[in-house]
Amino acid sequence: MKINNRRDQDYLKTLTVLYVEDDIDTREQFSDFLSRSVGILITAENGVAGFEAFKKHAPDIVVTDILMPQIDGLTMAGKILAKTPSVPIIVVTAFEQTDYLMRAINMGIEKYVTKPVNSYILFETLLECAHRLRAEEQIKLQHQQEIRDAWSKQNETIAILAGGIAHDYNNMMQAILGYAALAKMKLEPGSEPSNYLEKVEKCSDEVCKLGQLLRFLGNDYYEEKRQGLLMPYVMSSINHVLEGTTVSLSADCPEELPHIGFDAQQIHLVFSGLATNAVAAMPTGGILRLSAQTADISEHDFLPIKPGKYIRLSLTDSGTGIPAAVLPKIFDPYFSTKQRSRQRGMGMSLALCRTVIMRHGGCIAAESTPGNGTTFHIWLPTA
Numbered sequence: 001m002k003i004n005n006r007r008d009q010d011y012l013k014t015l016t017v018l019y020v021e022d023d024i025d026t027r028e029q030f031s032d033f034l035s036r037s038v039g040i041l042i043t044a045e046n047g048v049a050g051f052e053a054f055k056k057h058a059p060d061i062v063v064t065d066i067l068m069p070q071i072d073g074l075t076m077a078g079k080i081l082a083k084t085p086s087v088p089i090i091v092v093t094a095f096e097q098t099d100y101l102m103r104a105i106n107m108g109i110e111k112y113v114t115k116p117v118n119s120y121i122l123f124e125t126l127l128e129c130a131h132r133l134r135a136e137e138q139i140k141l142q143h144q145q146e147i148r149d150a151w152s153k154q155n156e157t158i159a160i161l162a163g164g165i166a167h168d169y170n171n172m173m174q175a176i177l178g179y180a181a182l183a184k185m186k187l188e189p190g191s192e193p194s195n196y197l198e199k200v201e202k203c204s205d206e207v208c209k210l211g212q213l214l215r216f217l218g219n220d221y222y223e224e225k226r227q228g229l230l231m232p233y234v235m236s237s238i239n240h241v242l243e244g245t246t247v248s249l250s251a252d253c254p255e256e257l258p259h260i261g262f263d264a265q266q267i268h269l270v271f272s273g274l275a276t277n278a279v280a281a282m283p284t285g286g287i288l289r290l291s292a293q294t295a296d297i298s299e300h301d302f303l304p305i306k307p308g309k310y311i312r313l314s315l316t317d318s319g320t321g322i323p324a325a326v327l328p329k330i331f332d333p334y335f336s337t338k339q340r341s342r343q344r345g346m347g348m349s350l351a352l353c354r355t356v357i358m359r360h361g362g363c364i365a366a367e368s369t370p371g372n373g374t375t376f377h378i379w380l381p382t383a
Contacts, residue, residue, distance in 0.1 A: 005131065012130040016040040018059040020050035020076065021092075022068040026117075033119050034063070037126065047076035054080050061129050062089045063122075066104075074103055081107065086136075088129035092117060140302055147304050177204050227259050227383050230267065230311060231292060237268045238290065238315075241275035246285030247317075253292040257311055258382035266356045273349040274315055274376055281319025281374065289316040295379065305363045309382045316375040322368040330366060 017038040021027040022045055035041045042057050044050035048070045054062065062080060064073040077089050090111040091104050104112060111129060113122050180197045187194040231253050242249055278288050295312040297303055322330065331354045357364045361381045368374035 005127070008127050008131045008134060011134045012038055012126060014039045015060040015130060015133070016042065016057060017126070018042045018044065018050065018053055018057065018062045018064075020044045020047065020053075020062070020064040020068070020073060022046050022065060026065075030117065030119075030122070033122075037123060047071035047073055050076050051079050055083070058084075060087070060133060061126065062087060063092065063126075064089065065092045074107065074109075077104070077109060078107055081109075088132065090122075090125055090129065137300065141299055173204055177201060180204070227261050229257065230260050230262060230380065231257060233262070233264050233267050234271050234290070234292075234313065237271035238275040238288070241272050241279060242288065245279050247279050247282050247288055248286075249288050249290060251290045253290065257292060258294060258309065260311060260360075260380050261383050262360060262380070263356075266360070270353045270356050270378075271315075273353050277349065278315065278317035278319065278374075281317050281321075286318040288318075290314070291316075294382070297379065303363055303365075303379065305361065305379055305381070310362065310379040311382060313378045313380070314375055315378075316373055318373045321370040321372055322366070322374050323370055327366060327368055331364070 015038055017034060017040070019027070019031060019034055019041060021030070021043070024045070027043060027045070031041060031043055038061075040057075040059075042053050042059055044053045046068045047064075050062075050064060050073075051071075053059075062077070064077060066073040068076075073091060077091065080087060080089065088111060089109050090113060091109055092115060093104070093112050094115045111125050113125055180200050184194055184197045187197070235249075235251065238249055275288065282288075291314045293312055295310045296308075297305060297310050298307050331350050354364050357378055357380070362379045364376060364378045366374060366376050
């Protein structure tokens with residue numbers, strides 16, 4: 001199969017290739033050729049060194065000889081495929097190495113070149129691998145765009161729903177508070193009916209806070225985002241929640257991070273909500289770790305955000321973790337593992353966090369291992 005596709009050639013020059021060959025003269029000869037054809041070339045002199053290089057550099061393609069000291073190329077290839085089953089591996093074989101070739105085929109290795117190696121044939125084989133990898137990446141990019149579109153549509157639906165509910169909610173709560181105040185004026189202070197009305201007012205105040213949340217998540221809410229440093233607001237929001245608890249904060253954040261555009265009230269909602277969840281996950285106390293760094297995001301990172309410069313914040317607790325079956329659902333509205341009550345909430349915290357982050361042009365993701373805590377990663381675009 002010959003592929004004379006300029007896109008595949010250009011794509012090949014972005015890839016990292018591992019070349020494993022024990023003969024120093026052959027290795028030097030083809031290293032010069034390969035270095036002009038690929039993005040980054042990593043070389044190794046035997047199978048042991050080759051596998052270590054693979055673990056360290058995670059190359060996109062592996063080219064290996066078969067007969068080598070310590071462990072042969074196919075044994076190394078088997079260990080590589082066990083670690084990363086999708087990586088293309090090209091084996092270099094002689095015609096008399098039939099047993100090795102059959103072993104390679106049985107392992108699922110489809111690409112091979114025969115000795116003496118023809119540079120043109122090796123290049124064409126590399127292009128075939130690059131073509132496959134490029135096609136797989138295009139599929140991933142298309143899938144990621146579908147995810148972006150789905151998230152955007154869901155966010156739009158939530159915004160429309162929230163705006164409508166907030167309008168009616170606030171009107172009704174205003175009437176309840178007004179009539180409660182009028183009724184209290186006709187009652188003796190401290191009387192049982194007056195005390196009941198005070199409880200009505202307190203509950204109504206809490207409901208009004210939810211109405212404010214719904215309001216700024218609605219389409220009709222707009223507040224010009226301030227340009228400035230994000231971390232003081234993040235730290236303040238987290239520390240406010242941790243005050244009086246047995247959870248301590250450990251922060252690893254550079255002093256100078258790029259400015260971003262953000263709504264302070266909404267950012268407070270996100271990080272106070274995440275901190276509250278972290279405290280609940282560590283009932284006997286623990287450490288909440290916060291880190292921040294800049295990140296250049298490209299389309300190859302497969303994140304549901306536009307390519308560009310971002311600040312990435314990671315918040316890690318040392319709690320019980322989230323079961324694998326539950327993890328994909330945690331950002332769904334009204335999904336909660338907690339008992340539902342007025343004090344416990346209604347499973348909207350993470351759904352609201354995701355909506356706020358998306359409206360800032362960023363994204364949020366979580367990773368967790370039961371028993372080893374949970375980490376939330378947040379990307380926010382720089383100004």
